[in-house]
Amino acid sequence: MSTLIDGRAIAAQIHTETAQRVAQLKSRGVTPGLIFIRVGEDPASQVYVSMKEKRAAELGFRSQTQVLPGDTTQADLLRLIDGFNADPQWHGILVQAPLPRQIDSTVVFAHVAPHKDVDGFHPLNVGKLMLGDPSGFVPCTPGGIHELLIRTGVPLDGAEVVVLGRGNIVGKPMASILLQKGKHANCTVTVVHSATRDIAAHCRRADILIAALGSPEFVKADMVRPGATVIDVGVNRIPDPSAKSGSRLVGDVAFADVQPKAGWITPNPGGVGPMTIAMLLANTVRAAGG
Ligand code: GUN
Secondary structure (H helix, E strand, O other): OOEEOOHHHHHHHHHHHHHHHHHHHHHOOOOOEEEEEEEOOOHHHHHHHHHHHHHHHHOOOEEEEEEEOOOOOHHHHHHHHHHHHHOOOOOEEEEOOOOOOOOOHHHHHHHOOHHHOOOOOOHHHHHHHHHOOOOOOOOHHHHHHHHHHHHHOOOOOOOEEEEEOOOOOOHHHHHHHHHOOOOOOOOEEEEEOOOOOOHHHHHHOOOEEEEOOOOOOOEOHHHOOOOOEEEEOOOEEEEOOOOOOOEEEEOOEOHHHHOOOOOEEOOOOOOHHHHHHHHHHHHHHHHOOO
């Protein structure tokens, strides 16, 4: 039987550390500021951004959300970002993805000043992560998973890691973090994706299996090596006639099936999710000089 990795408890530890850094900054006359930009009315984004903003305010940040209509042009969004780039009260700028189809998120992320890019999506920060240069910002979800592994004491040096999914927000930066040479990394990383021939065979080799492919309950017990650490990044809404809303959220891991076979496993919710916010606020306090 596996042991749960309590993302809420570990995120709370990080929030406590961040609050101390916020207090130190404030004693020097600096209030860390984080501005959120949301375009359109994607329901999941509304929930995520309001959770992030609420937690930022609780920890003493200046935080605000700018909501733009769904038909906003890319040029208008870039102009808004120009203003926040130049405004010293904002140390961090977060443009929530996904963006409406008329807007190219790659262009938008590259437009945020790299020293305010607390999401770690600007090409300069992506490059620094790849190069192992710690002066950049690491994307929040893979950065949070890294902290979960470190603070849980999961052995990393030489570990076989399989990352399911090659997205820019989780899969690719996750692989980059864990394959670096050095402390708390040094893993042998395999990234599997939709064109991988035998996904299950790769997964069964993993000491650490990180599922970030966005496919409901994709990882089953027969894909997991006994005792492996299993990290579930997925948030998928599936139909459920027995639920009042007609649907429910599930991860990328079939939790009830996998839990008896895993060593450590993240619950979902309560695993990776809280860590994303914790790392965002930790990045922002650093952007403010704390
Ligand atoms: N959408 C899903 N995850 C993220 C994230 O970490 N940052 C932003 N900006 N958008 C997201």
